[in-house]
Amino acid sequence: xxxxxxxxxxxxxxxxxxxxxxxxxxxxxxxxxxxxxxxxxxxxxxxxxxxxxxxxxxxxxxxxxxxxxxxxxxxxxxxxxxxxxxxxxxxxxxxxxxxxxxxxxxxxxxxxxxxxxxxxxxxxxxxxxxxxxxxxxxxxxxxxxxxxxxxxxxxxxxxxxxxxxxxxxxxxxxxxxxxxxxxxxxxxxxxxxxxxxxxxxxxxxxxxxxxxxxxxxxxxxxxxxxxxxxxxxxxxxxxxxxxxxxxxxxxxxxxxxxxxxxxxxxxxxxxxxxxxxxxxxxxxxxxxxxxxxxxxxxxxxxxxxxxxxxxxxxxxxxxxxxxxxxxxxxxxxxxxxxxxxxxxxxxxxxxxxxxxxxxxxxxxxxxxxxxxxxxxxxxxxxxxxxxxxxxxxxxxxxxxxxxxxxxxxxxxxxxxxxxxxxxxxxxxxxxxxxxxxxxxxxxxxxxxxxxxxxxxxxxxxxxxxxxxxxxxxxxxxxxxxxxxxxxxxx
Amino acid sequence: xxxxxxxxxxxxxxxxxxxxxxxxxxxxxxxxxxxxxxxxxxxxxxxxxxxxxxxxxxxxxxxxxxxxxxxxxxxxxxxxxxxxxxxxxxxxxxxxxxxxxxxxxxxxxxxxxxxxxxxxxxxxxxxxxxxxxxxxxxxxxxxxxxxxxxxxxxxxxxxxxxxxxxxxxxx
Numbered sequence: 050x051x052x053x054x055x056x057x058x059x060x061x062x063x064x065x066x067x068x069x070x071x072x073x074x075x076x077x078x079x080x081x082x083x084x085x086x087x088x089x090x091x092x093x094x095x096x097x098x099x100x101x102x103x104x105x106x107x108x109x110x111x112x113x114x115x116x117x118x119x120x121x122x123x124x125x126x127x128x129x130x131x132x133x134x135x136x137x138x139x140x141x142x143x144x145x146x147x148x149x150x151x152x153x154x155x156x157x158x159x160x161x162x163x164x165x166x167x168x169x170x171x172x173x174x175x176x177x178x179x180x181x182x183x184x185x186x187x188x189x190x191x192x193x194x195x196x197x198x199x200x201x202x203x204x205x206x207x208x209x210x211x212x213x214x215x216x217x218x219x220x221x222x223x224x225x226x227x228x229x230x231x232x233x234x235x236x237x238x239x240x241x242x243x244x245x246x247x248x249x250x251x252x253x254x255x256x257x258x259x260x261x262x263x264x265x266x267x268x269x270x271x272x273x274x275x276x277x278x279x280x281x282x283x284x285x286x287x288x289x290x291x292x293x294x295x296x297x298x299x300x301x302x303x304x305x306x307x308x309x310x311x312x313x314x315x316x317x318x319x320x321x322x323x324x325x326x327x328x329x330x331x332x333x334x335x336x337x338x339x340x341x342x343x344x345x346x347x348x349x350x351x352x353x354x355x356x357x358x359x360x361x362x363x364x365x366x367x368x369x370x371x372x373x374x375x376x377x378x379x380x381x382x383x384x385x386x387x388x389x390x391x392x393x394x395x396x397x398x399x400x401x402x403x404x405x406x407x408x409x410x411x412x413x414x415x416x417x418x419x420x421x422x423x424x425x426x427x428x429x430x431x432x433x434x435x436x437x438x439x440x441x442x443x444x445x446x447x448x449x450x451x452x453x454x455x456x457x458x459x460x461x462x463x464x465x466x467x468x469x470x471x472x473x474x475x476x477x478x479x480x481x482x483x484x485x486x487x488x489x490x491x492x493x494x495x496x497x498x499x500x501x502x503x504x505x506x507x508x509x510x511x512x513x514x515x516x517x518x519x520x521x522x523x524x525x526x527x528x529x530x531x532x533x534x535x536x537x538x539x
Numbered sequence: 540x541x542x543x544x545x546x547x548x549x550x551x552x553x554x555x556x557x558x559x560x561x562x563x564x565x566x567x568x569x570x571x572x573x574x575x576x577x578x579x580x581x582x583x584x585x586x587x588x589x590x591x592x593x594x595x596x597x598x599x600x601x602x603x604x605x606x607x608x609x610x611x612x613x614x615x616x617x618x619x620x621x622x623x624x625x626x627x628x629x630x631x632x633x634x635x636x637x638x639x640x641x642x643x644x645x646x647x648x649x650x651x652x653x654x655x656x657x658x659x660x661x662x663x664x665x666x667x668x669x670x671x672x673x674x675x676x677x678x679x680x681x682x683x684x685x686x687x688x689x690x691x692x693x694x695x696x697x698x699x700x701x702x703x704x705x706x707x708x709x710x
Contacts, residue, residue, distance in 0.1 A: 052590075059593075059624055066617035070659055073611060081612040091606035094553055095560035106567070368607045369560045371567030375575060375681045376657045376674050379609040407609065415609035422674055423664025447670045448677075453569060516569055 082410065089413040092368040092383060099370060099519050106370060109513040113399030116512050120400040121357050124490040127431050127438050127479055128356075131489065134437070135336040139184050142305050147345055148181075148338035149174055152354060153203075154485035161331060162208035163191060165485070166339075167354055170199035170528060173345040179272075179303035182334040185327060186213065186272045186306040190339065198528045203337070206255060206308070207232050207330045213303070215324075216273035217265055217311045225262035229255050229270065229308050233323035236314040253330065254323040255308060263322075266313045270324045274300040302340040335440075335482040356480075356488035357400065362522040363389055368413070370519035378418035378449075378516060380404070384523065385412045393486035395524040396515075402426065402480055402491040403515030406523065414523075418515055419493065420449045429481035429489070430498055432474050440481050444493075447506065455494060455509040464500045472500040478509060486526045543704045548599055550701030554580060555603035563607060571677050574684040575649045576696075577604065581619070582645050582689065583697035585626045586635040587706045593623050596705075610656050618655045622648050641693045646686030653678045 069077040132150045137143045149172040155165035168174055180187045180203050187205060194200035204211055211230035218224050233256040309324040328334060355361070365384035373381055384390050386409050396404040396416055404418035405426070417424050424446035429438045444457035478493040494509035515521075558576040566573040581600050588596065597620045604615050626635065626648065633640045654675060661671040697706065 055590075059620070063617060063620050063624065066613055066620060069613035070611060070617045071662070073613075073663060078611065078613050081616065085602065085605045085612040088602045088605040091552065091556050091602060094556040095563075095607060098560040098564045101564060369563035371563035371565070372569075372573075373559065373563045373607040374609050374656065375566075375573070375653045376678050377609065377660065381607050381609055408611075417609070422670045423660065423666045448673055449569075514569070517567055 082408075086410050086412065089383065089385075089410070092381065092413070095369050099366065106517045106519060109515070109517045110398075112513040113401060117399040120492055120512075123431075123477070124356060124400060124479060124492065127429075128490045130436060131336055131429070131438050131482070135182055135334070135338040137181065137184050137306070137338075139305075142184055145343050146302050147173075147341040147343045149341055151180070151201075151203075151337040151339050152482040152489065153335045153337065154200075154354075154483070156331075162205045162211070164203050164205065165200060166203050166337060167200050167485070168339060169355075172199065172339070173341050174201060174339050175299060175341070177299050179300065179306070179340045181303065181306050181338050181340060182328065182336065184307050186303055186308055187328070187330070187334070187337060189213075189300075189303075205330050206230060207253070207326075212258065213272055213308075214274045214300075215270050215308055217260075217268045217270045219265045219268040223262070223265060225260065225265050226273065227260040227270070227322070228258040229324055230258065231256040233257070233321060234316045237316050237318075253326040254312070255326050257311070257322040257324060260322050266311065266322075268311050270308045270311050272303040272306045272308060274304055298342065299340075302342070354482075354488045356397075356490040356524075360528065361488070361525050362397070363525055365390065365414075365521055365523050367519050367521065370517065372516070378404075378421040378424075379407070380416045380418065380521075382406070382414045382416050382521070382523070383412070385410045385414050387411050389525050390414045390523050391486060391526050393484070394526060395480065395487040395491060396521045397491050397524065398513070398515060398518050398521055400492055401512060401515065402487075402493050403518065403521060405487065416521075419511070420446060420455050420516070422446055422448045426487060426493065427481040427483050428478050428493060430476040430478055430496075432476045432498065434474075438479070441478070441498075444478075444507065450508065453514065455511065457507045457509060459505050459507050461499060461502050461505055464502050473497045474500055478507075486524060488524055541704070547702055547704040548595060551584070551596075551705065552599045552603050554699050554702070555600055556606055559604060559607050571680040572684050573681060574688040575653070575681055576685075576688065578649050578652060579645055579685050579689045579693065580696045580699070581623070582626060582635075582648060583641070583693045584702065584705065585623050586630055586641065587697055589707045590627055592705060593627060597623050611659075614656055614659050618652050621655075622652055636694070638690055638693075642686040642690035645689030645693070646682045649685040650678055650682035653681060 069075055069081060135150060136148055149168050151166040151168040153164050154167045157163065174190060176190050176193060178190045180189060188203050191202040191204040206213060209231045212228050213230055215227050215229045216224055217227060233254040307327060309326045312325050313320060313322050363384060365382045368381035368383055390406055390409045392406055392409050394406040395402055402419060404416050407415045407417050425443055428441045428444050430441050431438050441459060444459050447456040447458060450456055476498040477495055480487050480489055480491040482489040494511040496507045496509045499505045555577045558580055562573050562576045581596060585596060600619050601616045605612050629635060629644060635641050635644055657674045
């Protein structure tokens with residue numbers, strides 16, 4: 050082949066490779082990654098460097114070992130407070146029922162009304178069990194996962210074919226039965242911009258079906274499932290619709306939980322009844338209680354996913370204890386999908402979050418550490434002087450400052466806009482529920498939290514520098530059914 | 540291909556892995572002033588090889604780098620192939636084995652390679668322009684120290700044990 054032809058061939062190959070690099074996930078990209086899988090064994094050549102532990106590694110390991118018990122205690126306390134938010138506050142609702150703590154771990158964009166929840170694998174959760182948050186009804190268990198222990202699909206009350214028996218109590222004391230389920234159309238808005246905005250801000254309305262008394266137009270709507278005489282708990286899932294009203298013992302556990310306020314409004318000239326929901330089912334809550342008969346479940350919920358349960362962590366060695374990619378904070382981990390390492394899984398050392406798995410191959414995985422620009426994680430804050438932890442949403446890493454503190458972008462959408470001076474509160478940041486691959490309760494670090502609405506850069510300091518560590522723990526997103534532990538945490 | 544050359548390719552892979560691991564170990568404290576030793580070896584060697592060996596160098600360098608780094612294989616392959624081709628072109632115009640040129644080119648190409656990977660990472664991670672500029676600025680110390688290493692150790696790296704079958708007398 051002539052020189053000019055070979056140059057042309059090189060340039061053509063280069064163009065193809067550039068395309069594969071810019072557009073990940075293409076067939077070519079997949080082939081290249083597969084072809085490089087055996088390179089994991091070349092990493093063994095670097096093993097002697099793992100023996101050369103630097104003083105910073107020893108310092109980080111001893112710091113984390115010393116602080117681990119205190120950190121575990123703080124984390125468990127925080128999780129217990131979060132989990133307690135899922136329990137009913139009304140003593141009447143707490144009586145005669147058991148509650149199993151569960152956390153939402155996945156919201157599917159294509160099936161927004163079905164979410165995946167996780168709970169302790171040994172918990173007595175059954176199909177059709179009602180699910181609640183505080184005093185509010187959320188939905189019912191649709192199916193238990195066949196592959197993963199302690200995991201189920203929850204069908205929200207907003208799902209189109211969902212039906213739950215309910216009762217409205219009017220301000221004058223009158224009561225009437227109705228059926229609730231699915232989402233009702235929003236009230237009609239006028240041509241006026243303000244009316245349109247008011248309609249959009251009105252919140253979520255649940256659809257009302259077959260109201261018994263149309264003269265009642267307002268009042269609190271609570272679940273009132275009909276107990277069919279002689280009905281036994283069914284092992285099979287009802288097909289939906291009114292069949293679920295005869296769900297029996299399990300369904301009646303939800304009686305008394307709130308659905309919202311009954312309202313009547315106009316939709317394109319037609320007057321309809323609806324229930325103004327008191328929860329934003331699309332975005333919250335993450336902490337839930339699955340109801341069970343009192344004799345089966347404890348009155349207080351155990352932790353759905355204990356971040357300190359030994360069986361949930363995989364010990365993995367880093368190929369080299371340092372930056373293998375200049376400009377990044379990332380590691381090649383010598384464990385892969387064959388060991389249970391899944392993309393997105395949390396990396397932790399001694400209860401401190403140090404990073405997350407980015408991609409995972411059969412024998413190795415790439416992980417980005419918390420200081421890697423673009424690293425993302427859902428976070429909750431334990432505020433100084435406040436009992437209740439506060440969900441902050443997603444933090445996105447910018448890197449590190451000159452003092453090696455982590456920098457994160459955070460959008461505060463909760464606090465009021467700044468009236469003048471910026472208030473701030475010291476806070477400990479922990480991982481929040483809502484992600485399958487990251488357990489809640491891992492320490493991210495300490496920061497000072499601005500208490501004003503807007504975009505902020507948080508400066509987070511960690512007890513130990515995760516960059517120095519050569520061995521990490523990787524979170525197992527789920528325990529396969531055959532591995533289901535028979536006893537509690539070792 | 541002779542057995543000697545086969546062994547030389549394998550030895551090159553081992554040297555690249557070790558140098559890569561060494562630079563990672565040196566940077567474990569978070570220092571930005573760590574040279575890209577493996578890349579300096581590649582550049583030193585490419586300045587002395589026959590053009591037909593260029594794909595082999597790229598292949599071995601990609602495998603060695605993929606063993607330890609987290610960057611996608613396609614990004615590594617594209618970056619290394621691009622830089623090797625650029626160097627093959629440049630060595631016809633400049634004396635890349637001379638101290639000043641080799642230091643200059645090593646520094647510039649290390650920066651270009653790391654910037655390529657950082658740019659891809661920023662693109663895929665959705666990093667804004669301000670953090671990306673910070674990342675680019677952080678690459679300068681590594682490029683500078685790589686240039687110094689190339690100046691001081693470039694010929695020595697190209698003459699590491701086991702690599703002589705890959706070097707050409709013409710260059």
